Amino acid sequence: xxxxxxxxxxxxxxxxxxxxxxxxxxxxxxxxxxxxxxxxxxxxxxxxxxxxxxxxxxxxxxxxxxxxxxxxxxxxxxxxxxxxxxxxxxxxxxxxxxxxxxxxxxxxxxxxxxxxxxxxxxxxxxxxxxxxxxxxxxxxxxxxxxxxxxxxxxxxxxxxxxxxxxxxxxxxxxxxxxxxxxxxxxxxxxxxxxxxxxxxxxxxxxxxxxxxxxxxxxxxxxxxxxxxxxxxx
Amino acid sequence: xxxxxxxxxxxxxxxxxxxxxxxxxxxxxxxxxxxxxxxxxxxxxxxxxxxxxxxxxxxxxxxxxxxxxxxxxxxxxxxxxxxxxxxxxxxxxxxxxxxxxxxxxxxxxxxxxxxxxxxxxxxxxxxxxxxxxxxxxxxxxxxxxxxxxxxxxxxxxxxxxxxxxxxxxxxxxxxxxxxxxxxxxxxxxxxxxxxxxxxxxxxxxxxxxxxxxxxxxx
Numbered sequence: 001x002x003x004x005x006x007x008x009x010x011x012x013x014x015x016x017x018x019x020x021x022x023x024x025x026x027x028x029x030x031x032x033x034x035x036x037x038x039x040x041x042x043x044x045x046x047x048x049x050x051x052x053x054x055x056x057x058x059x060x061x062x063x064x065x066x067x068x069x070x071x072x073x074x075x076x077x078x079x080x081x082x083x084x085x086x087x088x089x090x091x092x093x094x095x096x097x098x099x100x101x102x103x104x105x106x107x108x109x110x111x112x113x114x115x116x117x118x119x120x121x122x123x124x125x126x127x128x129x130x131x132x133x134x135x136x137x138x139x140x141x142x143x144x145x146x147x148x149x150x151x152x153x154x155x156x157x158x159x160x161x162x163x164x165x166x167x168x169x170x171x172x173x174x175x176x177x178x179x180x181x182x183x184x185x186x187x188x189x190x191x192x193x194x195x196x197x198x199x200x201x202x203x204x205x206x207x208x209x210x211x212x213x214x215x216x217x218x219x220x221x222x223x224x225x226x227x228x229x230x231x232x233x
Numbered sequence: 234x235x236x237x238x239x240x241x242x243x244x245x246x247x248x249x250x251x252x253x254x255x256x257x258x259x260x261x262x263x264x265x266x267x268x269x270x271x272x273x274x275x276x277x278x279x280x281x282x283x284x285x286x287x288x289x290x291x292x293x294x295x296x297x298x299x300x301x302x303x304x305x306x307x308x309x310x311x312x313x314x315x316x317x318x319x320x321x322x323x324x325x326x327x328x329x330x331x332x333x334x335x336x337x338x339x340x341x342x343x344x345x346x347x348x349x350x351x352x353x354x355x356x357x358x359x360x361x362x363x364x365x366x367x368x369x370x371x372x373x374x375x376x377x378x379x380x381x382x383x384x385x386x387x388x389x390x391x392x393x394x395x396x397x398x399x400x401x402x403x404x405x406x407x408x409x410x411x412x413x414x415x416x417x418x419x420x421x422x423x424x425x426x427x428x429x430x431x432x433x434x435x436x437x438x439x440x441x442x443x444x445x446x447x448x449x450x451x
Binding site (some may be wrong): 107 | 281296304305306316325355360
Protein backbone atom coordinates (compact mmCIF):
# COMPACT_ATOMS: atom_id res chain seq x y z
CA UNK A 1 0.00 0.00 0.00
CA UNK A 2 1.30 3.38 -0.95
CA UNK A 3 -0.02 6.77 0.07
CA UNK A 4 -3.78 6.69 0.30
CA UNK A 5 -4.19 3.42 -1.60
CA UNK A 6 -6.06 1.19 0.86
CA UNK A 7 -6.84 -1.76 -1.36
CA UNK A 8 -5.74 -5.15 -0.06
CA UNK A 9 -5.82 -8.30 -2.15
CA UNK A 10 -6.63 -11.02 0.37
CA UNK A 11 -9.07 -11.54 3.20
CA UNK A 12 -6.12 -12.52 5.41
CA UNK A 13 -4.62 -9.07 4.84
CA UNK A 14 -8.00 -7.43 5.30
CA UNK A 15 -8.49 -8.83 8.80
CA UNK A 16 -4.82 -8.98 9.90
CA UNK A 17 -4.44 -7.97 13.54
CA UNK A 18 -7.76 -9.35 14.74
CA UNK A 19 -7.12 -11.34 17.91
CA UNK A 20 -9.09 -13.04 20.67
CA UNK A 21 -11.36 -10.93 22.91
CA UNK A 22 -11.54 -7.96 20.56
CA UNK A 23 -14.65 -5.90 19.82
CA UNK A 24 -15.93 -6.00 16.24
CA UNK A 25 -18.58 -3.60 14.97
CA UNK A 26 -20.42 -4.95 11.94
CA UNK A 27 -22.68 -3.12 9.50
CA UNK A 28 -25.84 -4.69 8.11
CA UNK A 29 -29.54 -5.03 8.85
CA UNK A 30 -30.67 -8.63 8.91
CA UNK A 31 -28.80 -10.16 5.98
CA UNK A 32 -28.93 -6.93 3.97
CA UNK A 33 -25.63 -5.10 3.47
CA UNK A 34 -23.41 -7.46 5.46
CA UNK A 35 -19.67 -7.94 4.81
CA UNK A 36 -20.03 -11.62 3.96
CA UNK A 37 -16.41 -12.33 3.09
CA UNK A 38 -14.98 -10.54 6.13
CA UNK A 39 -17.28 -12.55 8.40
CA UNK A 40 -16.06 -15.70 6.63
CA UNK A 41 -12.46 -14.65 7.29
CA UNK A 42 -13.16 -14.17 11.02
CA UNK A 43 -14.52 -17.71 11.04
CA UNK A 44 -11.42 -19.06 9.29
CA UNK A 45 -9.11 -17.23 11.70
CA UNK A 46 -10.78 -19.01 14.60
CA UNK A 47 -10.46 -16.06 16.98
CA UNK A 48 -12.68 -16.37 20.05
CA UNK A 49 -14.05 -14.32 22.91
CA UNK A 50 -15.30 -11.65 20.51
CA UNK A 51 -17.73 -8.92 21.42
CA UNK A 52 -19.77 -8.30 18.28
CA UNK A 53 -21.83 -5.13 17.88
CA UNK A 54 -24.41 -5.37 15.11
CA UNK A 55 -28.14 -4.82 14.77
CA UNK A 56 -28.72 -8.58 14.34
CA UNK A 57 -26.69 -11.78 14.52
CA UNK A 58 -27.42 -13.25 11.09
CA UNK A 59 -29.30 -16.52 10.72
CA UNK A 60 -28.28 -20.13 11.24
CA UNK A 61 -25.47 -20.82 8.78
CA UNK A 62 -25.27 -17.35 7.23
CA UNK A 63 -23.97 -13.91 8.15
CA UNK A 64 -22.76 -13.44 11.70
CA UNK A 65 -24.61 -16.67 12.55
CA UNK A 66 -21.61 -18.66 11.29
CA UNK A 67 -19.44 -17.24 14.09
CA UNK A 68 -21.69 -18.98 16.60
CA UNK A 69 -20.89 -22.42 15.16
CA UNK A 70 -17.43 -22.50 16.76
CA UNK A 71 -18.47 -20.33 19.71
CA UNK A 72 -16.37 -17.36 18.61
CA UNK A 73 -18.75 -14.75 20.01
CA UNK A 74 -18.70 -14.15 23.76
CA UNK A 75 -21.01 -11.16 23.78
CA UNK A 76 -23.48 -9.76 21.28
CA UNK A 77 -24.74 -6.18 21.35
CA UNK A 78 -27.84 -6.03 19.13
CA UNK A 79 -31.40 -4.76 18.92
CA UNK A 80 -33.04 -7.95 17.67
CA UNK A 81 -31.79 -11.52 17.66
CA UNK A 82 -34.90 -13.51 16.84
CA UNK A 83 -33.84 -15.35 13.68
CA UNK A 84 -31.30 -17.77 14.98
CA UNK A 85 -31.82 -21.13 16.75
CA UNK A 86 -28.14 -21.59 17.62
CA UNK A 87 -28.07 -18.11 19.14
CA UNK A 88 -31.05 -19.03 21.31
CA UNK A 89 -29.38 -22.25 22.44
CA UNK A 90 -26.10 -20.58 23.42
CA UNK A 91 -27.95 -17.77 25.15
CA UNK A 92 -30.04 -20.15 27.24
CA UNK A 93 -26.98 -22.27 28.16
CA UNK A 94 -25.13 -19.15 29.29
CA UNK A 95 -22.32 -19.54 26.73
CA UNK A 96 -23.33 -16.30 25.07
CA UNK A 97 -24.09 -12.95 26.64
CA UNK A 98 -26.43 -10.50 24.93
CA UNK A 99 -26.92 -6.80 25.51
CA UNK A 100 -30.18 -5.83 23.87
CA UNK A 101 -30.01 -2.21 22.76
CA UNK A 102 -32.75 -0.15 21.09
CA UNK A 103 -32.05 0.16 17.39
CA UNK A 104 -31.78 3.95 17.33
CA UNK A 105 -29.63 3.95 20.44
CA UNK A 106 -27.35 1.38 18.79
CA UNK A 107 -26.99 3.52 15.65
CA UNK A 108 -26.31 6.58 17.77
CA UNK A 109 -23.79 4.72 19.97
CA UNK A 110 -21.79 3.91 16.83
CA UNK A 111 -22.19 7.40 15.37
CA UNK A 112 -21.17 9.07 18.63
CA UNK A 113 -18.30 6.62 19.13
CA UNK A 114 -16.93 7.46 15.70
CA UNK A 115 -17.39 11.18 16.32
CA UNK A 116 -15.49 11.24 19.60
CA UNK A 117 -18.57 11.77 21.75
CA UNK A 118 -18.35 9.44 24.75
CA UNK A 119 -22.03 9.48 25.75
CA UNK A 120 -25.35 11.12 24.96
CA UNK A 121 -28.77 11.59 26.52
CA UNK A 122 -31.83 10.03 24.92
CA UNK A 123 -35.47 9.57 25.88
CA UNK A 124 -35.41 6.10 24.34
CA UNK A 125 -35.52 3.43 27.03
CA UNK A 126 -36.36 5.73 29.96
CA UNK A 127 -38.61 3.88 32.42
CA UNK A 128 -37.87 0.52 30.78
CA UNK A 129 -35.37 -2.27 31.60
CA UNK A 130 -32.93 -0.55 29.21
CA UNK A 131 -32.81 2.50 31.47
CA UNK A 132 -32.11 0.58 34.68
CA UNK A 133 -28.95 1.76 36.42
CA UNK A 134 -28.34 4.57 33.95
CA UNK A 135 -28.04 8.25 34.86
CA UNK A 136 -31.30 10.18 34.34
CA UNK A 137 -31.38 13.89 33.63
CA UNK A 138 -34.27 16.19 32.84
CA UNK A 139 -34.20 18.63 29.95
CA UNK A 140 -37.23 20.90 29.41
CA UNK A 141 -39.24 18.81 31.84
CA UNK A 142 -38.63 15.47 30.13
CA UNK A 143 -36.40 12.71 31.53
CA UNK A 144 -33.56 11.28 29.45
CA UNK A 145 -31.07 8.51 30.12
CA UNK A 146 -27.33 8.66 29.55
CA UNK A 147 -26.09 6.12 27.00
CA UNK A 148 -22.39 5.49 26.38
CA UNK A 149 -21.04 5.35 22.87
CA UNK A 150 -19.29 2.36 21.28
CA UNK A 151 -16.02 2.00 19.44
CA UNK A 152 -14.51 -1.22 18.15
CA UNK A 153 -11.06 -2.67 17.63
CA UNK A 154 -12.32 -3.50 14.16
CA UNK A 155 -15.27 -2.30 12.12
CA UNK A 156 -16.37 -4.49 9.22
CA UNK A 157 -18.41 -2.72 6.60
CA UNK A 158 -20.15 -3.59 3.35
CA UNK A 159 -20.30 -0.88 0.70
CA UNK A 160 -21.36 -1.00 -2.94
CA UNK A 161 -18.34 0.77 -4.39
CA UNK A 162 -15.20 2.28 -2.98
CA UNK A 163 -12.34 4.00 -4.69
CA UNK A 164 -8.74 3.11 -3.84
CA UNK A 165 -8.68 5.89 -1.24
CA UNK A 166 -11.53 4.26 0.64
CA UNK A 167 -14.28 6.70 -0.33
CA UNK A 168 -17.49 4.65 -0.24
CA UNK A 169 -21.02 4.63 -1.60
CA UNK A 170 -23.78 2.28 -0.52
CA UNK A 171 -26.60 0.76 -2.53
CA UNK A 172 -30.28 1.13 -1.52
CA UNK A 173 -31.15 -0.09 1.98
CA UNK A 174 -27.87 -2.01 2.18
CA UNK A 175 -26.61 1.27 3.65
CA UNK A 176 -28.27 0.85 7.09
CA UNK A 177 -25.67 0.69 9.89
CA UNK A 178 -22.64 0.61 7.57
CA UNK A 179 -21.77 4.34 7.52
CA UNK A 180 -21.81 4.54 11.34
CA UNK A 181 -19.87 1.31 11.74
CA UNK A 182 -17.25 2.67 9.34
CA UNK A 183 -16.51 5.60 11.64
CA UNK A 184 -16.30 3.59 14.85
CA UNK A 185 -13.48 1.09 14.24
CA UNK A 186 -9.85 1.55 15.24
CA UNK A 187 -9.29 -0.43 12.06
CA UNK A 188 -12.12 -0.15 9.53
CA UNK A 189 -12.27 -2.71 6.75
CA UNK A 190 -14.68 -2.24 3.86
CA UNK A 191 -15.74 -5.07 1.59
CA UNK A 192 -17.16 -3.87 -1.71
CA UNK A 193 -18.69 -5.11 -4.94
CA UNK A 194 -16.53 -2.87 -7.07
CA UNK A 195 -13.31 -0.91 -6.63
CA UNK A 196 -12.97 2.20 -8.76
CA UNK A 197 -10.24 4.80 -9.28
CA UNK A 198 -10.17 7.97 -7.15
CA UNK A 199 -12.25 10.64 -8.87
CA UNK A 200 -14.72 8.23 -10.41
CA UNK A 201 -17.26 8.75 -7.63
CA UNK A 202 -18.36 12.41 -7.67
CA UNK A 203 -17.06 13.91 -4.38
CA UNK A 204 -20.48 15.14 -3.29
CA UNK A 205 -21.94 11.66 -3.64
CA UNK A 206 -19.45 9.96 -1.35
CA UNK A 207 -21.27 8.67 1.71
CA UNK A 208 -18.27 7.52 3.76
CA UNK A 209 -15.14 9.64 3.22
CA UNK A 210 -11.96 7.58 2.99
CA UNK A 211 -10.50 9.12 6.16
CA UNK A 212 -12.51 6.58 8.17
CA UNK A 213 -11.36 3.61 6.12
CA UNK A 214 -8.15 1.63 6.60
CA UNK A 215 -8.53 -1.29 4.18
CA UNK A 216 -10.66 -2.00 1.13
CA UNK A 217 -11.21 -5.42 -0.39
CA UNK A 218 -13.24 -6.51 -3.38
CA UNK A 219 -15.54 -9.27 -2.22
CA UNK A 220 -17.98 -11.63 -3.83
CA UNK A 221 -21.45 -11.76 -2.36
CA UNK A 222 -24.25 -14.27 -2.20
CA UNK A 223 -26.69 -11.57 -0.98
CA UNK A 224 -29.10 -14.02 0.55
CA UNK A 225 -32.65 -12.71 0.99
CA UNK A 226 -34.23 -13.30 4.40
CA UNK A 227 -37.89 -12.81 3.47
CA UNK A 228 -38.68 -12.71 -0.20
CA UNK A 229 -42.16 -11.28 -0.65
CA UNK A 230 -43.50 -10.46 -4.09
CA UNK A 231 -46.70 -9.30 -5.72
CA UNK A 232 -48.02 -10.51 -9.04
CA UNK A 233 -46.97 -8.31 -11.96
CA UNK B 234 -68.96 -8.35 16.46
CA UNK B 235 -65.29 -7.97 17.25
CA UNK B 236 -63.27 -6.51 14.38
CA UNK B 237 -61.05 -8.72 12.23
CA UNK B 238 -57.37 -7.84 11.81
CA UNK B 239 -58.22 -6.25 8.46
CA UNK B 240 -61.00 -4.17 10.00
CA UNK B 241 -58.69 -2.92 12.76
CA UNK B 242 -56.23 -1.93 10.03
CA UNK B 243 -59.04 -0.17 8.11
CA UNK B 244 -59.98 1.85 11.18
CA UNK B 245 -56.32 2.74 11.76
CA UNK B 246 -56.02 4.02 8.20
CA UNK B 247 -58.96 6.37 8.75
CA UNK B 248 -56.72 8.23 11.20
CA UNK B 249 -54.16 9.02 8.49
CA UNK B 250 -53.99 12.65 7.38
CA UNK B 251 -53.01 13.79 3.91
CA UNK B 252 -49.27 14.47 3.74
CA UNK B 253 -48.27 12.54 6.86
CA UNK B 254 -45.11 10.55 7.41
CA UNK B 255 -46.04 7.26 9.04
CA UNK B 256 -44.15 4.34 10.53
CA UNK B 257 -46.07 1.07 10.63
CA UNK B 258 -44.98 -1.80 12.87
CA UNK B 259 -45.09 -5.46 11.95
CA UNK B 260 -48.45 -7.27 11.88
CA UNK B 261 -51.81 -5.44 11.87
CA UNK B 262 -50.13 -2.00 11.54
CA UNK B 263 -48.52 -3.06 8.25
CA UNK B 264 -51.96 -4.03 6.88
CA UNK B 265 -53.12 -0.42 7.32
CA UNK B 266 -51.03 0.50 4.26
CA UNK B 267 -53.63 -1.35 2.17
CA UNK B 268 -56.49 0.87 3.36
CA UNK B 269 -55.18 4.43 3.00
CA UNK B 270 -58.35 6.45 2.24
CA UNK B 271 -59.03 7.66 -1.29
CA UNK B 272 -57.56 11.07 -2.07
CA UNK B 273 -54.97 10.94 0.72
CA UNK B 274 -51.25 10.58 0.17
CA UNK B 275 -49.00 9.37 2.96
CA UNK B 276 -45.34 8.40 3.03
CA UNK B 277 -44.30 5.29 4.91
CA UNK B 278 -41.07 5.27 6.88
CA UNK B 279 -39.22 2.01 7.36
CA UNK B 280 -36.68 2.34 10.15
CA UNK B 281 -33.91 0.43 8.37
CA UNK B 282 -33.49 3.58 6.29
CA UNK B 283 -36.29 4.12 3.76
CA UNK B 284 -38.79 6.98 3.59
CA UNK B 285 -41.36 6.29 0.89
CA UNK B 286 -41.87 2.56 1.06
CA UNK B 287 -43.64 1.21 -1.99
CA UNK B 288 -45.44 -2.09 -2.61
CA UNK B 289 -43.77 -5.49 -2.60
CA UNK B 290 -41.71 -6.05 -5.74
CA UNK B 291 -42.72 -8.19 -8.69
CA UNK B 292 -40.51 -11.23 -9.21
CA UNK B 293 -38.41 -9.21 -11.71
CA UNK B 294 -37.99 -6.29 -9.31
CA UNK B 295 -36.71 -8.34 -6.35
CA UNK B 296 -33.44 -6.83 -5.09
CA UNK B 297 -31.57 -8.16 -2.05
CA UNK B 298 -30.41 -4.60 -1.29
CA UNK B 299 -33.97 -3.33 -1.02
CA UNK B 300 -35.77 -4.46 2.13
CA UNK B 301 -38.07 -3.05 4.81
CA UNK B 302 -37.72 -3.15 8.60
CA UNK B 303 -39.45 -6.56 8.63
CA UNK B 304 -36.59 -7.77 6.37
CA UNK B 305 -39.05 -8.32 3.51
CA UNK B 306 -38.18 -7.40 -0.05
CA UNK B 307 -39.82 -4.11 -0.94
CA UNK B 308 -39.78 -1.26 -3.47
CA UNK B 309 -39.37 2.50 -3.11
CA UNK B 310 -42.22 4.79 -4.11
CA UNK B 311 -41.75 7.85 -6.31
CA UNK B 312 -40.16 10.58 -4.22
CA UNK B 313 -38.62 8.14 -1.74
CA UNK B 314 -35.30 8.64 -0.02
CA UNK B 315 -32.84 6.14 1.43
CA UNK B 316 -30.41 6.85 4.25
CA UNK B 317 -28.45 5.40 7.14
CA UNK B 318 -29.84 3.98 10.39
CA UNK B 319 -28.59 7.03 12.31
CA UNK B 320 -30.45 9.36 9.93
CA UNK B 321 -33.52 7.16 10.16
CA UNK B 322 -33.61 7.33 13.93
CA UNK B 323 -32.83 11.05 13.91
CA UNK B 324 -36.17 11.39 12.09
CA UNK B 325 -37.85 9.15 14.62
CA UNK B 326 -36.25 10.52 17.80
CA UNK B 327 -36.41 14.10 16.61
CA UNK B 328 -40.21 13.90 16.40
CA UNK B 329 -40.39 14.24 12.61
CA UNK B 330 -42.51 11.14 12.05
CA UNK B 331 -46.17 12.15 12.35
CA UNK B 332 -47.79 8.83 13.24
CA UNK B 333 -46.44 5.55 14.55
CA UNK B 334 -48.66 2.48 14.64
CA UNK B 335 -47.52 -0.55 16.60
CA UNK B 336 -48.80 -3.60 18.43
CA UNK B 337 -48.57 -4.23 22.18
CA UNK B 338 -49.09 -6.83 24.91
CA UNK B 339 -50.42 -4.26 27.38
CA UNK B 340 -51.20 -0.55 27.60
CA UNK B 341 -52.10 1.29 30.79
CA UNK B 342 -54.07 4.42 31.62
CA UNK B 343 -50.89 6.48 32.06
CA UNK B 344 -50.03 5.82 28.43
CA UNK B 345 -47.32 3.28 29.24
CA UNK B 346 -46.79 0.44 26.78
CA UNK B 347 -45.35 -3.08 27.14
CA UNK B 348 -44.68 -4.75 23.82
CA UNK B 349 -41.32 -6.50 23.74
CA UNK B 350 -40.63 -8.77 26.68
CA UNK B 351 -42.45 -11.47 28.58
CA UNK B 352 -40.33 -12.59 31.56
CA UNK B 353 -39.60 -16.31 31.41
CA UNK B 354 -40.02 -16.39 27.65
CA UNK B 355 -37.13 -15.91 25.26
CA UNK B 356 -36.57 -12.24 24.57
CA UNK B 357 -35.76 -11.49 20.95
CA UNK B 358 -35.22 -7.79 21.35
CA UNK B 359 -36.94 -4.45 21.09
CA UNK B 360 -35.70 -3.54 17.61
CA UNK B 361 -36.76 0.06 16.98
CA UNK B 362 -39.91 0.04 19.13
CA UNK B 363 -38.44 1.93 22.10
CA UNK B 364 -37.12 4.67 19.82
CA UNK B 365 -40.44 4.92 18.00
CA UNK B 366 -42.56 5.28 21.13
CA UNK B 367 -40.12 7.80 22.61
CA UNK B 368 -40.07 9.92 19.47
CA UNK B 369 -43.34 9.92 17.52
CA UNK B 370 -45.88 12.69 17.96
CA UNK B 371 -48.91 10.43 17.68
CA UNK B 372 -48.79 6.79 18.55
CA UNK B 373 -51.62 4.40 17.80
CA UNK B 374 -51.55 0.99 19.42
CA UNK B 375 -53.40 -1.88 17.76
CA UNK B 376 -54.15 -5.03 19.73
CA UNK B 377 -56.97 -7.26 20.85
CA UNK B 378 -58.86 -5.77 23.80
CA UNK B 379 -58.38 -8.90 25.91
CA UNK B 380 -56.03 -11.88 25.69
CA UNK B 381 -57.21 -15.35 24.73
CA UNK B 382 -58.11 -16.07 28.36
CA UNK B 383 -60.37 -12.99 28.41
CA UNK B 384 -57.93 -10.93 30.51
CA UNK B 385 -57.93 -7.22 29.71
CA UNK B 386 -54.88 -5.71 28.03
CA UNK B 387 -55.99 -2.18 28.95
CA UNK B 388 -54.76 -1.89 32.51
CA UNK B 389 -54.48 0.49 35.42
CA UNK B 390 -50.76 -0.28 35.37
CA UNK B 391 -48.76 -2.46 32.97
CA UNK B 392 -47.42 -5.65 34.55
CA UNK B 393 -44.83 -6.51 31.88
CA UNK B 394 -41.51 -4.70 31.37
CA UNK B 395 -42.18 -1.45 29.54
CA UNK B 396 -41.27 -0.31 26.05
CA UNK B 397 -41.99 3.34 26.85
CA UNK B 398 -43.69 5.58 29.41
CA UNK B 399 -46.47 8.18 29.05
CA UNK B 400 -46.39 7.94 25.29
CA UNK B 401 -49.55 6.29 23.98
CA UNK B 402 -52.53 8.47 23.08
CA UNK B 403 -54.74 6.21 21.03
CA UNK B 404 -55.66 2.54 21.00
CA UNK B 405 -57.65 0.69 18.37
CA UNK B 406 -58.70 -2.77 19.48
CA UNK B 407 -61.04 -5.37 18.06
CA UNK B 408 -63.79 -3.85 20.25
CA UNK B 409 -63.19 -0.12 20.43
CA UNK B 410 -61.20 3.01 19.77
CA UNK B 411 -60.02 4.78 22.91
CA UNK B 412 -57.97 7.81 23.81
CA UNK B 413 -55.67 8.01 26.82
CA UNK B 414 -55.59 11.26 28.79
CA UNK B 415 -55.88 12.45 32.39
CA UNK B 416 -54.89 9.01 33.64
CA UNK B 417 -57.88 7.23 32.05
CA UNK B 418 -59.10 5.48 28.92
CA UNK B 419 -61.79 7.54 27.14
CA UNK B 420 -64.06 5.46 24.96
CA UNK B 421 -64.44 7.16 21.57
CA UNK B 422 -66.00 4.52 19.32
CA UNK B 423 -67.13 0.94 19.54
CA UNK B 424 -66.92 -1.80 16.93
CA UNK B 425 -70.25 -2.36 15.11
CA UNK B 426 -72.53 -4.48 17.28
CA UNK B 427 -70.25 -4.39 20.35
CA UNK B 428 -71.94 -3.03 23.47
CA UNK B 429 -70.50 -0.47 25.85
CA UNK B 430 -71.04 -3.07 28.59
CA UNK B 431 -68.78 -5.60 26.90
CA UNK B 432 -66.07 -2.95 26.52
CA UNK B 433 -66.48 -1.92 30.16
CA UNK B 434 -66.21 -5.56 31.22
CA UNK B 435 -63.00 -6.09 29.24
CA UNK B 436 -61.27 -2.86 30.29
CA UNK B 437 -59.42 -3.29 33.58
CA UNK B 438 -58.11 0.30 33.73
CA UNK B 439 -60.20 3.38 34.47
CA UNK B 440 -62.70 3.78 31.63
CA UNK B 441 -64.56 7.03 30.98
CA UNK B 442 -67.73 6.89 28.91
CA UNK B 443 -69.15 10.27 27.98
CA UNK B 444 -72.56 10.37 26.30
CA UNK B 445 -73.56 8.05 23.48
CA UNK B 446 -70.65 6.15 22.01
CA UNK B 447 -70.91 5.91 18.23
CA UNK B 448 -70.18 2.79 16.24
CA UNK B 449 -67.20 2.77 13.91
CA UNK B 450 -68.07 3.53 10.30
CA UNK B 451 -66.46 1.58 7.49
